[in-house]
Amino acid sequence: MFSRRSLLCAGVAGALAAAMSASMAVAAEKKYGPGVSDTEIRLGQTMPYSGPASAYGLQGVVQQAFFRELNEKGGINGRKINLISLDDAYSPPKAVEQTRKLVENEEVLAIYGSLGTPSNTAIQKYLNSKKIPHILISTGASKWNDPSRFPWTTPFFPLYDVEGEIFGRYVAENYPNAKIAILSQNDDSGRDYVKGFRAGLGEKTANIVSEATYEVTDATVDSQMVKLKNSGADVFFLMATPKFGAQAIRKKHELGWNPVTVVASVAASIGSVLKPAGFEAAQGLITAAFMKTPGDPQYNDSPDMKEYAAFLKRHNLEQHFLDTNAVLAYISATVLTRALQNAGDDLTRENVLKQVANLKITDAPLLLDGVIVETAPDNYSAFNTLRLQRFKGESYELFGEPLTVNRRK
Numbered sequence: 001m002f003s004r005r006s007l008l009c010a011g012v013a014g015a016l017a018a019a020m021s022a023s024m025a026v027a028a029e030k031k032y033g034p035g036v037s038d039t040e041i042r043l044g045q046t047m048p049y050s051g052p053a054s055a056y057g058l059q060g061v062v063q064q065a066f067f068r069e070l071n072e073k074g075g076i077n078g079r080k081i082n083l084i085s086l087d088d089a090y091s092p093p094k095a096v097e098q099t100r101k102l103v104e105n106e107e108v109l110a111i112y113g114s115l116g117t118p119s120n121t122a123i124q125k126y127l128n129s130k131k132i133p134h135i136l137i138s139t140g141a142s143k144w145n146d147p148s149r150f151p152w153t154t155p156f157f158p159l160y161d162v163e164g165e166i167f168g169r170y171v172a173e174n175y176p177n178a179k180i181a182i183l184s185q186n187d188d189s190g191r192d193y194v195k196g197f198r199a200g201l202g203e204k205t206a207n208i209v210s211e212a213t214y215e216v217t218d219a220t221v222d223s224q225m226v227k228l229k230n231s232g233a234d235v236f237f238l239m240a241t242p243k244f245g246a247q248a249i250r251k252k253h254e255l256g257w258n259p260v261t262v263v264a265s266v267a268a269s270i271g272s273v274l275k276p277a278g279f280e281a282a283q284g285l286i287t288a289a290f291m292k293t294p295g296d297p298q299y300n301d302s303p304d305m306k307e308y309a310a311f312l313k314r315h316n317l318e319q320h321f322l323d324t325n326a327v328l329a330y331i332s333a334t335v336l337t338r339a340l341q342n343a344g345d346d347l348t349r350e351n352v353l354k355q356v357a358n359l360k361i362t363d364a365p366l367l368l369d370g371v372i373v374e375t376a377p378d379n380y381s382a383f384n385t386l387r388l389q390r391f392k393g394e395s396y397e398l399f400g401e402p403l404t405v406n407r408r409k
Helices: 004-027 054-072 092-105 117-129 160-174 188-207 222-230 242-254 270-277 303-314 324-343 349-356
Strands: 040-047 080-087 110-112 134-137 153-155 180-185 208-214 235-238 260-263 286-289 385-392 395-404
Touching: 040 054, 040 092, 054 080, 054 303, 054 324, 080 092, 092 110, 092 117, 117 134, 117 153, 134 324, 134 349, 160 188, 160 235, 160 260, 160 286, 160 385, 160 395, 180 188, 180 222, 188 208, 188 235, 208 222, 222 242, 235 242, 242 260, 242 270, 286 395, 303 324, 324 349
Parallel strands: 040 080, 040 110, 110 134, 134 153, 180 208, 180 235, 235 260, 260 286
Antiparallel strands: 286 385, 385 395
């Protein structure tokens, strides 16, 4: 027969076991925001599938293919990703209309990967006012890294001012007595690059002897290049979109001007810039990169490049193998997948933002050695480390150590 003491002990033990069980149940409790269930995570984005920037719509096509394949393998923690991707025709008013539809009708958990500075500018205040994650957006303007004013918006691209600062540091350290000339596009992207370049130069900004800008409506940049050449500069920083980048590189060669030339990555494409300019005019150009270039022989045998090529083939997208838009979309989808995996069963809007703002990914596919994806609550910039590369023959060669910029806010 049990004693009263035994009964008391048994009762206490039972109560403790029940309390522990309840505590474990609370710890394992699932937390869901809009668009989430035991089987689905619903996300939204807008893309320019039509209009003047429709070529960029390939990013949305690749991301949808990525998540279809992921879903076939079981999704993320057992949930399928439903990415609702709508056409905004690269029109800010249309982007607002489509984003409101995604939020208010489709009730998505987050807006992910929407493309373009004009479109994202148009929807940023709306999404932040409603505390909806506006994450890993496809644009490199420095204003997207502003967690104090717009805590719900995070960028994916390497930011223009980060890249510019890395160039400025390289020039200041390796050509401290250089005379510097700058050509840039007269808009926010050009100003971002030049601001970063000046920050990297530091006290060496005094070495800038000539600056020129161009408008996107200009026919050529020939007159600007003549002015810069006549300044006597022996270092040239070029920030231009592909058309004007090709013109500037070709004109520099025609003028017989041979400064050390540093080119923003937006004007460094072999196919759309250097080949039209003429490879002989592009020898020795220096630019920055964070990802491997499809078609470059040095990466043909890397496992991640082989898998990327196979992925495109599986989805009948192999004709886009050389298109950097496809590469960017593939890397971005990988980064989002990691963030959602880290969120576990806490799929609230607050926790999704927290995970995107606390990333450290060292093994993302197609990134160059030494480049990682890393964010922090006071620095949403995902790519703060880049590699420099020099054009030689018909391809680029990496050189030097990875360079890092800290963009704490």
